[in-house]
Each structure stands twice: as C-alpha cells, then as structure tokens.
Amino acid sequence: MLSHYIKVSFRELLKYRTQSVVSIIGLAIGFTAFILGGYWLWWETHFDNFHPEADRLYCLTTEGLVKRANGTNSDLDQLHVDDRKELFQLLPEIEASCSFNHLSFTLKQKDETISLHGMESDHSFFDLFWADFIAGTYKGKSPDGSNVILTERTARKLFGTTDCVGKEVALDEDLRPVVAGVIRNYPDNTDLLFDFLLIRSPRPNHVKRMTTYVRLQKNASIIQVHTKLARYKSRADKKWKIHLLTAPEVHLRCHPELTDRIRNIHILALAGAMAFLSALINLLVLFIGQQQRKQQKNRTYLCVGASTKSMMLKGCTELVLPLLIAFLIAFCLIESIYPYYESYTTWNRYGIYEDVSRHLSRVSLFGNMISIAGTSILAFLLVCYYPIRSLLEHKIQKPVLFKRSLIVVQIFIGSLFFITSLGLFRQLHFILSKDKGIDYSQVIQVDLGFSTAYQTDLSVLKPEMANHPYVKGVTFTCGNAPVFTEQGDWYGSFYTHFCFDPAEPDPNRSDPVLVADKDFFSFFGLQLQSGSWLTDANAYGFLVNETCLQTLGYADLFERSVYNPENKQASPLKVCGVIHDYMYAPMQYPVLPLFFTTFDNPMVKGFEPAYLFYIRYAPGHKKEVLEHLREVTSHIQNDNINRNKMFTELSDLVDTFNRPEKVIFTIFSILSLVCILISTFGIYSLVSLSTEQRRKEIAIRKVNGATFYHILQLFFREYFLLVTLGNAFALPVGYLLAKRWLETYANHTTLPAWLFLLVFIITSGIVLLSIFQQVKRAAATNPAEVIKTE
Incomplete structure (x- = not known):
C-alpha cells in the first residue's frame, strides 16, 4: 500500500511540476541555509562545554579594558592578582x-x-x-x-x-x-x-x-554570586567590573572581534529558518489545493471502504515525499559548498594565536543535519495532522480563511526578506562606494616583522625599494600602525597622554599616536584641514585628525603646549595641523581621535622601529615591482613572518574587510528571491484553485455583462487585501531589523521611506501578474460550456 501511495505522490509531483519544483528547491535552499547557519551558531555558543561538570565551570573576567566596535565594553579573560585574593575571600561558593x-x-x-x-x-x-x-x-x-x-x-x-x-x-x-x-x-x-x-x-x-x-559548589546560588560581584570594587582599578562568565560566554564576550561574526551568523540562521518555513507553507498550500481538486475522488475512496487512517497515510506520503527529495538536494548542496563554508567559518584568533585556525566539525555538521531533517518531518506532520484530517474528512469550517492566512504568512516572509535585502544592499553599496579619505590604489604593503625591526634598522631599505622604474613612491610606519587594520578598536604605534591644560579635565584619557615616515601623508594623499604639515622646523610637532580636534574641544589647540602632567611644566611638544579623517578599519568601527608624528620627532626617535613598508607601483606593473621587492627583502630572515604573506595589496586587504557583508548580501539575495518565488507560486496555485472553483460564478458574471477587467478587478481586490495585510506586518518588522543591523556600523546609510513604498508596489505587482493569467484563462472559457458542465 505504501509503495502505491509513493507512486501516486510521484504522479502528483509531475502533474504540478512547476509548483513542485519551486517548492522543493525552496525547501532545499532554505534548509541548507538554516542548517549551515544554525550549526555555526550552535558551534560558536558551545565552546568548552565538553569539560567535566562544565555547568559549574566559570571564568572570572574583567570589564573596562577592551571595547567592541560599537563602543560598548567587552570582557578580558584575565584577573588582576589583587582582585584574585579579594574575590576568593568574598566568594566562599568557590569549590x-x-x-x-x-x-x-x-x-x-x-x-x-x-x-x-x-x-x-x-x-x-x-x-x-x-x-x-x-x-x-x-x-x-x-x-x-x-x-x-x-x-x-x-x-x-x-x-x-x-x-x-x-x-x-x-x-x-x-x-x-x-x-x-x-x-x-x-x-x-x-x-x-x-x-x-x-x-x-x-x-x-x-x-x-x-x-x-x-x-x-553544587548548591551555590549563581544569582547571589553575581550580586556580590556587582557590588565589588576592583582593588586594581575602581572603574573595572568583575564578571563571572560560563565557558561558552567567555568565547562570545571576551573576543570583541567576534561581534560582527556572531551578528552575521544570527542573520544566516534566521534567514534560513524563515525561507524553510516559507517553503513548508507553500508545500502545505500546494497540498491543500491538490486535495480540494480531488474532493470527489477522495469521497469515492471513503465510500468504497477506505479508512481515515489509510487516507491520512496517503496524504502524509504526498507531503513527506517532496520533503525527502528536498533534504536529499540539500545534502548534496552542503556537500558541494562545504569547502567554501569551512573556509568562511574558520576562526583565526589574534595575538600570539593569530596563526591558529579553528574549524567546524564536518562529521558533527552532517550528523546534525540528519537529526534535524528527521525532527522537522515529524514536527511538520504533527502540526499538519489536524488540518489534513479535517480536509480529508471535509470538516474544515472556513477553508478560505485558512488558505488566505497561509498566503499572508508567505507574503509577510517574502516582503520581510525583500526590505531587509534592500537595506543590506544599500549598506554594502555605501561601504564599497564611500570615499575613505585615503588613496590606496596600486599600493603594496610589505610586512618585515616585529622581531626583525628590533634587530635591524629597516628604514634604510626605503631608497633601495624606491630604486625601480615602476615604483612611484615608498613610505613606512611602525608596529600596530598599518594603514588598514581589521581591528579598529586599537590603532596607533603606542598610547600616551597629552595634557593641554594644567587643570586637565580628563587626566585618564589615553591618546593613540601613529608614528610614520615623513612622506606618509603625501604618499597616501591625506588632506590638511587647517594648520601646517610637519617639517624640520617643528621637529616636536604633531598632527591630529578631525575627530581628535572635536574630542579635545580646544579651539586654540595650535597655540597650546603639551604640559607635563606631573610638574605642570610646558614641553616643546605642540599640535601644528589637523588632517581630515580617513577610514582605516571596517565601517563598523568609529574613527578614533588620533595623533600623528614622524620618526624625526626626538620624542619617539629610536622608540618605535619601522617594519611596515608601502610601495606604490605604476598601473599594470605589479608583477615587476613584486619581483623587485622580493629581491630587496631576500636577505630578511624572520621566522615569525610567512614570506607568502609579506606582500599584500591594500585593495585586497579592503576587499577582505568587506567579505562578510558581500557574503551575507549574496545569501540574503538568494533566499529573498527564493521566498518571493515561493510566495508567487503559492498565490498562483491558490488563484488557479479559486478560479476553478468559481468558474460558474465567472460565467454568470460574463453573461450579465461583466468584462475581463471587471473579473480581474474582483480577484485582484481580494488578493490585494492579503498583500496589504502581509506588508503591514512585514515592513515595520523589516524596518526595525534593518535599523538595528545598520546601527552595528559606526558609519552607515539610511532607509528612506520610498524604499518601503517600492517593496509594497513590487509585491502588489507580483500578485497582479500571478492572477492575470489564471483569470484570463477562466474568463476566456465559453460561459455556456461552463454552466452546462456545472
């Protein structure tokens, strides 16, 4: 019997092949995105949960030393020794x-x-x-x-x-x-x-x-422990807060570089879940339409002795078969894109572990996929059990309301994807097109290594690097001061404190200083806003960026000397110019208030060695310049630098920063397109069913003088209300989600009102096109033939 039901289900798939293909593809793509995003999210939120008694394992962390890209405090998985002694006395709950x-x-x-x-x-x-x-x-x-x-x-x-x-x-x-x-x-x-x-x-x-x-301890109250820590004042620094984090929380809160990664994971998992849900709803809509077309056949089955149980088995088979095909396709999709997925999800830590990569488990991924596929089939059948039984037994009181509700949900998901995708596209376009305030075209970065710089004066390589016909310029900076950095919460060669007023309003302020070659500013085309450039005449001079000028708040900054904060005596250090801000990090990071000086400044001379070189090459001659640079640096022996990574083009580095946004936009675009197609075919299927069931009504209206456009208007008014209702929920939710996502960027675009109007117009147009063909076919039928057959 089951084999017979499977054959019948295959025939139904072939009969409605267009809707079936769209539904199966939508299920496969949605399930693939949901599995990849969901497993990735699970992996990131279950770090170190394999230790014995992990539910009682915590890390004492310090807040107030590290910041995230959005400016909020992150935690550091370290504890000062003075706090350690005090906390162990404060917390007898520690076993x-x-x-x-x-x-x-x-x-x-x-x-x-x-x-x-x-x-x-x-x-x-x-x-x-x-x-x-x-x-x-x-x-x-x-x-x-x-x-x-x-x-x-x-x-x-x-x-x-x-x-x-x-x-x-x-x-x-x-x-x-x-x-x-x-x-x-x-x-x-x-x-x-x-x-x-x-x-x-x-x-x-x-x-x-x-x-x-x-x-x-096993009976310890974690709430009481958190309460004690909230009242505790750090012995090392009163501004620091001490937290008790679980092992998985350590991973999420003590690595500020993961903020954007976790955000994108949530987007991927949620988008996949919604696409999968939309495809499931479309599958149910298609099934309902098929069953209502076969009402007479189902009645015949029941009359000749078919039991409700056998009819339910037949219906469930028709529902499960497309799901199984979709899961098989999803498995093939995941298998084919797994190498790219593994590369994209790899986590590279910073600091001494920068060369250590962490990878998601392939075996665990596919194991989870199989278990979730089985669970989703079971859950879907349980949810659909009552509607299927009621439909087969003709007990649905308001089938039209039920079908319309499903369409509203599909329109909601499709419009939500649409508006969110447009928001993502605007931000991506903003990121790629916004002027960063610095000319980095045709520039190669050469990293000669921290340890090498402290052994050899690498600045002497500048003339040798410049000695090539296709090299247009050379400059250099020192450690922690690359032109572009992926971690924008720390930028500059070193941190110090510049006191411009003996009565310093903010004596604990930390000022980042970037030490660079004297040609650095002209090499990258940085623009002077006011004041003058650094010259030999002002050897102790500094430049600041616009953000720094605004942060300090001194209108007469050029006239102020830098005071020694201890004896309040003026020093020869002065700010002599202000340069326009340039974006040195991904756009989620705000531009820091920066001080700039050169290696000629006696304050820093010999303090920070140079090892990051920048070479601008003539267009079309990158290969020749790279060969020249390799030859010049061939004698550099640095065990900590991979020679393949010594040479990086700055434009490639910027593209790497933008890679997460590009990937998320691509995924969202695909899922959005799938959801819109699914919604369109869901509406098409229901309109087709509705026109078949209302053929007699259409025929009578035609006999009474109704034109095609009157009949089209009748159907469009009905479905236009569904579109309006779906968008009424989707657009505000989409606005809130997109707005919250954009706010994770210090530099972001806006969402104009016309964007939401555009989504509404496009979804309405899709509905109109979906119903046009079916209504035209029904209206073109001879009314006499319809009434005679009815």
Whole structure:
C-alpha cells in the first residue's frame, strides 16, 4: 500500500511540476541555509562545554579594558592578582580554582622552524579541565617547570610519535622540561588553545593579571554570586567590573572581534529558518489545493471502504515525499559548498594565536543535519495532522480563511526578506562606494616583522625599494600602525597622554599616536584641514585628525603646549595641523581621535622601529615591482613572518574587510528571491484553485455583462487585501531589523521611506501578474460550456 501511495505522490509531483519544483528547491535552499547557519551558531555558543561538570565551570573576567566596535565594553579573560585574593575571600561558593598564563616559543628542529603556543599551570588545571592521557601522567610531578604535558598533535610534530614520555623539549636555552605525559587534542571549539602545558605555578604577566577559572559548589546560588560581584570594587582599578562568565560566554564576550561574526551568523540562521518555513507553507498550500481538486475522488475512496487512517497515510506520503527529495538536494548542496563554508567559518584568533585556525566539525555538521531533517518531518506532520484530517474528512469550517492566512504568512516572509535585502544592499553599496579619505590604489604593503625591526634598522631599505622604474613612491610606519587594520578598536604605534591644560579635565584619557615616515601623508594623499604639515622646523610637532580636534574641544589647540602632567611644566611638544579623517578599519568601527608624528620627532626617535613598508607601483606593473621587492627583502630572515604573506595589496586587504557583508548580501539575495518565488507560486496555485472553483460564478458574471477587467478587478481586490495585510506586518518588522543591523556600523546609510513604498508596489505587482493569467484563462472559457458542465 505504501509503495502505491509513493507512486501516486510521484504522479502528483509531475502533474504540478512547476509548483513542485519551486517548492522543493525552496525547501532545499532554505534548509541548507538554516542548517549551515544554525550549526555555526550552535558551534560558536558551545565552546568548552565538553569539560567535566562544565555547568559549574566559570571564568572570572574583567570589564573596562577592551571595547567592541560599537563602543560598548567587552570582557578580558584575565584577573588582576589583587582582585584574585579579594574575590576568593568574598566568594566562599568557590569549590576549586585554576589560574594559568600563556606562553609562546619558537623551536628550530633540523631545517624546520616550529612555533609552539602553550600555557603554564599547576596540577589544579587537571581538576577543572578535560585531559585524556594517552601516555604518562601529571601526578607526582613538581610544579617547578621541569615537566611538560604535550598534546597528541605536538608530540607527533616534535617526535613523530606519542611514545615520548621522558624525552626533553628545549623550549629555550634556559627552559628544557621533560615530557611527563601526552593528552588527546582538544576539540576546535575551545578557547584553551595550547600545544603544551608546562607544569609550573603560574606567574602573573607584566600587568599582574592571569586567566582564572573557578568551579562553584553544587548548591551555590549563581544569582547571589553575581550580586556580590556587582557590588565589588576592583582593588586594581575602581572603574573595572568583575564578571563571572560560563565557558561558552567567555568565547562570545571576551573576543570583541567576534561581534560582527556572531551578528552575521544570527542573520544566516534566521534567514534560513524563515525561507524553510516559507517553503513548508507553500508545500502545505500546494497540498491543500491538490486535495480540494480531488474532493470527489477522495469521497469515492471513503465510500468504497477506505479508512481515515489509510487516507491520512496517503496524504502524509504526498507531503513527506517532496520533503525527502528536498533534504536529499540539500545534502548534496552542503556537500558541494562545504569547502567554501569551512573556509568562511574558520576562526583565526589574534595575538600570539593569530596563526591558529579553528574549524567546524564536518562529521558533527552532517550528523546534525540528519537529526534535524528527521525532527522537522515529524514536527511538520504533527502540526499538519489536524488540518489534513479535517480536509480529508471535509470538516474544515472556513477553508478560505485558512488558505488566505497561509498566503499572508508567505507574503509577510517574502516582503520581510525583500526590505531587509534592500537595506543590506544599500549598506554594502555605501561601504564599497564611500570615499575613505585615503588613496590606496596600486599600493603594496610589505610586512618585515616585529622581531626583525628590533634587530635591524629597516628604514634604510626605503631608497633601495624606491630604486625601480615602476615604483612611484615608498613610505613606512611602525608596529600596530598599518594603514588598514581589521581591528579598529586599537590603532596607533603606542598610547600616551597629552595634557593641554594644567587643570586637565580628563587626566585618564589615553591618546593613540601613529608614528610614520615623513612622506606618509603625501604618499597616501591625506588632506590638511587647517594648520601646517610637519617639517624640520617643528621637529616636536604633531598632527591630529578631525575627530581628535572635536574630542579635545580646544579651539586654540595650535597655540597650546603639551604640559607635563606631573610638574605642570610646558614641553616643546605642540599640535601644528589637523588632517581630515580617513577610514582605516571596517565601517563598523568609529574613527578614533588620533595623533600623528614622524620618526624625526626626538620624542619617539629610536622608540618605535619601522617594519611596515608601502610601495606604490605604476598601473599594470605589479608583477615587476613584486619581483623587485622580493629581491630587496631576500636577505630578511624572520621566522615569525610567512614570506607568502609579506606582500599584500591594500585593495585586497579592503576587499577582505568587506567579505562578510558581500557574503551575507549574496545569501540574503538568494533566499529573498527564493521566498518571493515561493510566495508567487503559492498565490498562483491558490488563484488557479479559486478560479476553478468559481468558474460558474465567472460565467454568470460574463453573461450579465461583466468584462475581463471587471473579473480581474474582483480577484485582484481580494488578493490585494492579503498583500496589504502581509506588508503591514512585514515592513515595520523589516524596518526595525534593518535599523538595528545598520546601527552595528559606526558609519552607515539610511532607509528612506520610498524604499518601503517600492517593496509594497513590487509585491502588489507580483500578485497582479500571478492572477492575470489564471483569470484570463477562466474568463476566456465559453460561459455556456461552463454552466452546462456545472
């Protein structure tokens, strides 16, 4: 019987092939986006949940040291030693604790250079965190740094095997611990990134902070703990706030660079879910239309002895078959785009772990896909059970109202996608077209490395780099001061404090200073707003950008000297000019108030070495200039710099910054188009059904003198109300969502009123086109034939 129902279902799919294809494709694309976005979101929100008793594992973090792109405070997963002592006395709920610090070493093994990142901690680490020993043990080992635990990956990298207990690891000349054990690699969704664990009592870093995790007692009230922390004043700095974060929260709140990533993940998951829901509704609309066309046939089945159970099985088969086909297509889609998905979702940390990439698990992704596919089929059948039964037994009291409600939901989803996509497009166009205030065309960035700069004066390479017929100019900056940076919350060579008034209103203000070559400003075409450029005559001079001038608030800034904040004595330091702002980071970051000076300034001379060079080449001659630069820098030996990444074109760097917006816009455009098509075919299907059921009414109206346009107007008025109702909900919700998304950018476009009117006009036009053909076909039928057959 089931095989017979499957054959019947296939015939129905072929009979209504256009609607079926659109519905199946919509289901496949929506489910694909939902799975990829949903799994990505799950992965990002379940970091370090694999540790034993993870529900009681927390990290003591500090707020007030790091900021997100939108200016709000982020958390730092470190705790000052003074606060650590006080908090352990304040919180008797703490059952166990562990502190550790990060370490980094570069090892040379034969002709290979190996970078190792690790941590130092005592035995308490193994009391709180997961450690599956393959060989050896930590027990009985003194926490004096003479023993080390390696991960399986590191053991194979250093020794080619995990059977290396007792062997020595030369981390540096003075630190040569013996391997005490080897543990299995941690999953990629962890913030505890280490190649080795040095068994040594952790020592605070240079700012007296360490990462500290605690496990609370089983009966501890987390609300009371948070209340105590809210009242606590940091012993290190009264402005700091101490928080207690779960392990997954550490990942989300202690990495400000993830803010935009998490936002885009939510967009992808929500968009996929809505597209999938729209396709499911369309499938149900198509099914209802088919069943109403087969009312007479279904009555015949029931009259000849078919049970309600068998009819339900037949109906469920017709519903499930398109879903199964769609899931199969979705599986193929995910398999084909997985390499790109893996590349796009890879998380690269900053700092000493910048070269460590974290990847989503392929096995877990497909396992989740299968389980969610099965769950969604079951949930869909449960939700549809009553409508299907009522339809087969002809018990739906108001079928027209039910069908219209489904159409309104589809129009709501389609219009919501439409207006949101237009908002995304406007912001993307704004990002790509807005003048950044700096000329970065045909410019190559050469990164010669931090460590090299402290060993050699690299500024002497400038004339040699410029000695090429296709090189139009060369300049350089120093560390933490690239022309473009992906992390706009920290920009400048160093931070200091400039006091322009002995009665300083903001003595704790930190002023970022960018140290650059004297040709930096002319090389990049920066514009002077007021004052004068830096020259040899004002060696102690500084430039500021417009934002800095506004932030300081001094109209007479050029006349003011910089005072020593301790003795209130004027120094020779002065601001001599203001330059227009330029955008050095992605648009979600605001432009910071910046000070600029050159390497000739005696205040910074010899303080910050140069190692970021910028070379402008003649159009069409990039290849020749790159070969020249490789030759000039061939003698540079820097173990920390990958020579393939030494040379970066600035335009490529800007494109990398814009990549997330481009991807999200592309995905949204596809999903929006799918949802609009689904809504269109849903309306088309219902109009087709409605015209078939109202053929006699149309015939009588024609006999009484109604024209085609009168009949078209009758149908259009009915569906125009549905469009109006769907848009009445979709447009305000779309405005709120798009507005909230745009506000995550410090620099963003606006949403004009005509955009919403355009969406309404286009959706109304789509409905008119959808009903035009069906009404025309019904109106063209001979009324006498219709009345005779009815």
